[in-house]
Amino acid sequence: MIPPPARSSAPTAAEASAWADVLVRRRLVRAAVLMPTGQWLVQDRPDGPVRVLSGPADVVALAATIQHHTRSTRS
Known part of the structure; x- marks a missing residue:
């Protein structure tokens, strides 16, 4: 298996928001809400x-963890 490429920059708020939306829509988490402080x-x-x-x-790390768990538990 080829390891994923290293990130060249830190995740942005827009990227985190997109991942949060995917996690909620796919019912992998119940809710993900961005607070005015930048926390989720x-x-x-x-x-x-x-x-x-x-x-x-x-948020991006959570999405990666969920994705890894989902892929590793498939038969």
């Missing part, structure tokens, strides 16, 4: 805890 509030399920992500890099 993410909830996995309706009765679950709300996590605070510090910025765009954390």
Whole structure:
């Protein structure tokens, strides 16, 4: 397997927003909300805890983690 290329820049707010939208639309997370401070509030399920992500890099990392888990658990 070829490793992904290294990023040349930090994730932007627009990229994080796009990934958050995909995660919610595909029901991989219940909610992802950008706060005025630049932090993100993410909830996995309706009765679950709300996590605070510090910025765009954390949202992109969450998306990558979910994607990796989804791909590794497929039969």
